[in-house]
């Protein structure tokens with residue numbers, strides 16, 4: 407079947423995740439899948455559990471219950487899953503004393519990317535994101551938007567089959583956002599499964615092929631933009647759908 411791994415699983419599968427931080431329950435039986443070629447937008451108010459979900463997907467956190475699979479590998483048990491993933495974390499982390507180029511070269515080397523191919527793709531993204539003039543600057547000197555572009559480049563150069571990105575466009579100027587979206591679309595057309603969290607509903611509405619809205623750690627609505635609009639009544643914008651589902655019906659008491 408199109409969009410599935412050879413063993414019949416979607417590239418991203420999340421099953422019944424429960425995550426507690428002490429007495430705070432962040433995820434309550436959260437489940438969803440992202441197929442190859444999809445651009446899936448994870449939406450939800452502050453504290454809904456988006457970052458927690460994405461961190462579990464890249465093995466940075468363990469859930470109390472449930473399981474996550476990347477390209478058919480159980481992430482909690484098999485670190486191999488992560489060799490397929492490009493990840494942009496919520497809080498920008500760069501090695502402050504490495505230059506932009508050194509950082510990208512290190513990421514490529516750690517992921518065993520062919521040297522020539524790596525050199526080419528580093529050139530490509532330095533050019534595309536207009537950060538060539540910063541290639542020899544230390545990461546500590548970069549603006550927020552520039553850091554975000556370096557992190558996007560790092561996620562793209564590793565030839566990912568799955569892209570997991572937490573608020574990837576935070577701080578990017580309009581031209582960079584455009585370049586970023588075009589590149590992600592190109593990768594999705596080539597079969598990459600894309601999962602991103604965002605608060606930019608206008609962008610999500612035009613960019614994502616499917617959306618999941620979570621609130622208090624539960625999926626309260628999921629579908630294509632058109633399906634979600636129908637759920638909330640015709641001719642609604644995604645913003646109106648979001649407000650109606652998350653605020654209007656009471657948090658957690660949703661359409662699903």
Ligand SMILES: Nc1ncnc2c1ncn2[C@@H]1O[C@H](COP(=O)(O)OP(=O)(O)OP(=O)(O)O)[C@@H](O)[C@H]1O
Pocket residue numbers: 427430431432450451452453454455456457458459
């Ligand atoms: N390290 C932590 N320790 C304790 N509680 C945490 C921790 N990280 C997250 N939480 C709690 O878990 C819940 C989900 O947080 P999470 O960061 O996943 O939300 P989010 O959807 O990413 O929010 P935002 O839109 O603000 O980024 C919140 O109640 C948050 O306070």
Ligand SMILES: [Mg+2]
Pocket residue numbers: 456457458496572
């Ligand atoms: Mg978050």
